[in-house]
Amino acid sequence: MLGYKVPEPDEAMLVSGGKGANGAPFRVVTGHGAFVVPFFRKARFLSLSMAESEVTEACVTRQGISLNVRAVIAFKVGNDTESIVNAGQRFLSDQNQMAVLVGRIFAGHLRSIVGSMTVEEIVTERQRLAEGILDGSKEEMAKIGLTVDSFQIQSIDDMKLGYITAMAAPHNAAIQRQAQIAQSQADMASAEAQQQSARAQAQYVRETTIVQAQLAAEVSAAKAKADQDAAEAEQTAARAKAEFQRQTNVVQAQYDSEVLIAKAKAAQLAAAAEQESQRAQTEFNRHTAVVRAKAKAEVDRAESEASQSGPLAQATAQRExxxxxxxxxxxxxxxxxxxxxxxxxxxxxxxxxxxxILAQADAEKTRILAEAAASNNRVSLDQLLIEQLPQIVREAAQGLSRANVTVLNGSEGLGELATGLVGQGMTIFDTIRRGLTTGPPPAPPADGHKQLD
Structure with missing residues (x-):
């Protein structure tokens, strides 16, 4: 809109041609626009953004030592109307003069404050120096409408006089002396640690050699004991195998004997039945012949009497x-x-x-075979376990001889290890044998007949 102007966010618009608030020669507008009457009012803009001024000043301390101090000041126009009016009246026509004037103001206060301090205080208490300069320049900066955001002393130089270096020399010497002492102590500790490590390594090698020698001896003893256990196990297996064969032969002989007896009884009964049948047939034939002969004789006699007698006699004869x-x-x-x-x-x-009789014989055979099979399974399993036991012991001994094992309690520990391996194998052997011994009884015969004694 013609005549309506809006300042930037970091600007203040100064409208001249009329009185401002509180007797100001112009009106200050910030953060919003305003209508400026052409020809009667004139609007100009004052920057409110931050500016920077650098000061490098040669100062003389209280000790009379010249120092070159370099500092940086960050400043801006104040946000209140009074500060904007003061700054506008002084810098509106040439706003670059703000940095020059601020530098000169701070240079004067920097010379004044440095002149009241020693070099040691300036070097070690820079914050105190900066606060003194800020306090001294605050009133002057407020009069011209400026505020200081930051004041930093960047460097302090004695212009190659060597005073600051000499001042740091005792501290450097003390630091270097402490560093040398610490280095010596570290070297000594490192040497002691190396010696301790060498002694520990030698002790470890000696103990390792002793343990390996003990282990080799104990492994040899364990292997010998394992071989002895294996030989005993083989003997036990041979005895069990012989006992199994003997029991099998006894059971087979009993079965064969009972089968022969049953067959003999059956043959005897069959022969007796055959003889009884033949005797009955003979008796039947004989009796039949006698009856037929008697009947024929009576018939002949009756016919003869009938032929000799009359009809009555013939009828009687026919009836007879x-x-x-x-x-x-x-x-x-x-x-x-x-x-x-x-x-x-x-x-x-x-x-x-x-x-x-044959069914009873078969039932007895089944019972005997079941008992023989159960006995065979127990003895066979005993034989299998006993035959495998020497191999288990040998493999355990060989594995122990190849293992990288550290035995803490010497030969006693290795003996316990070997004894534990053999004991575990025997425990498994006894457990399986007890399971077979307490197995279920044989089933009764299918025909329901009583078994033979």
Missing amino acids: VLAAQTELATRNGDLRQQQLVAEVVKPAEAEAERVR
Whole structure:
């Protein structure tokens, strides 16, 4: 808009052509815009940003020693209206003059404060020097509308007089002396540590050699003991194998004997049944022949009487013939029944008895085989474990001989180690044997018959 002006965030707009607040010759506008009447009002801008001034000044201390002091001042126009009015009246036409004037002001105060201090105080108490300069220049800076943000003394130089160097010499000497003492102590400690390390290494080598020699001797003893244990285990295995073979032979002989007895009984019963059948058949044949002969004789006699007698006699004879034939048929039925008993029932009973005896024999065989199998499994497992026990002991001894082991308690520790290995193998052996010994009993025969004693 024509005549409306807005200052930058780091600027103050000074509107002249009228009175400002509090009797100021112009109006100050910051942070917002304002309408400036053309031809009647005029607006100009004053920077509120930070500026820097560098001061390098030759100063004389209270001791009369010349020092070249270099300092940097960071300053700006104050934010309040009074400061802006003061600064605008002095620097609006040439704002670069602010840095020059500030440098001259601080140079004068720097010479004044340095002249009241010694070199030692200036070098060791720079903060005190800076605070003195700031306090001395504060009133003058406020009059011209400026504030100091920072004042830093960058360097202090005695212009090659050597005073500052000489002042630091005692401290340098003390520091170097302490450094030499510390270095000597460190060298001494390092030498002692090296000697201690050499002694410890020699002691370690000696103890290692002794332990290795003891270990080799103990390994040899353990290997010999393992070989002896292996030989004893092989003997035990041979004895167990012989005992197993003996028990197997005894069980097989008992089984064969019982089978032969059962077969003999069955054959004897079959022969007796056959003889009974043949005897019954012979008796039947004989009885049949006698009955047939008697019947024929009576029939012949009746026919003869009938031929000699009359019709009544013939009828009587025929009745007697029929009676004789009926009796003959009855006797034939009885003989047939006896024949069936002799030919079918007796052989069937004999066969049933034979089957029963064979079933009992098979059941006894099954029981004996089950007992033999259980005994065989126990003895076989005993034999297998005993045969493997020497190999286990040998492998443990060989592994121990190749192992990089440090035995703390000497031969006693190695003996305990070998004894522990053999003891663990025997513990496993006894555990498996007890498991087989307390196994489930053999199942009863499938046919339900009582086993033979």
